[in-house]
Amino acid sequence: MRIVQIFEDASEFGDDIGSTCVCHRSEYLNLLTPTSSNIKQAIDAPRLHSQLLPEEVLAEQGFNQTILEELRKLGHNIQCGMYGGSIVQGIEWRKQENQLWACGDVRKNGAPSGI
Numbered sequence: 001m002r003i004v005q006i007f008e009d010a011s012e013f014g015d016d017i018g019s020t021c022v023c024h025r026s027e028y029l030n031l032l033t034p035t036s037s038n039i040k041q042a043i044d045a046p047r048l049h050s051q052l053l054p055e056e057v058l059a060e061q062g063f064n065q066t067i068l069e070e071l072r073k074l075g076h077n078i079q080c081g082m083y084g085g086s087i088v089q090g091i092e093w094r095k096q097e098n099q100l101w102a103c104g105d106v107r108k109n110g111a112p113s114g115i
Contacts (some may be wrong), residue, residue, distance in 0.1 A: 039092040041105045049085055
């Protein structure tokens with residue numbers, strides 16, 4: 001388990017994700033901007049995973065094909081399918097709505113619970 005918190009303009013975001021955390025965290029944090037997404041859209045978006053060994057890039061179904069083609073041109077071995085290797089859970093403070101939004105990863109049929 002690893003945790004990240006982001007504070008910007010009095011808006012907080014936190015997560016708890018698994019062993020492939022670095023690449024998946026960076027992916028959904030890039031998707032999560034005040035103007036483009038909410039936490040659910042960012043966490044549920046198709047993911048990409050690459051590591052040193054084996055020399056392959058794992059892409060979930062629905063991942064951006066333009067990006068995958070560019071990676072192929074650079075010589076990457078792309079494997080597409082139902083990856084789901086990392087589970088992300090998150091909580092986002094939505095300042096404008098004065099609400100906490102929580103999201104459990106659809107890859108695990110997760111759902112937030114608590115107070």
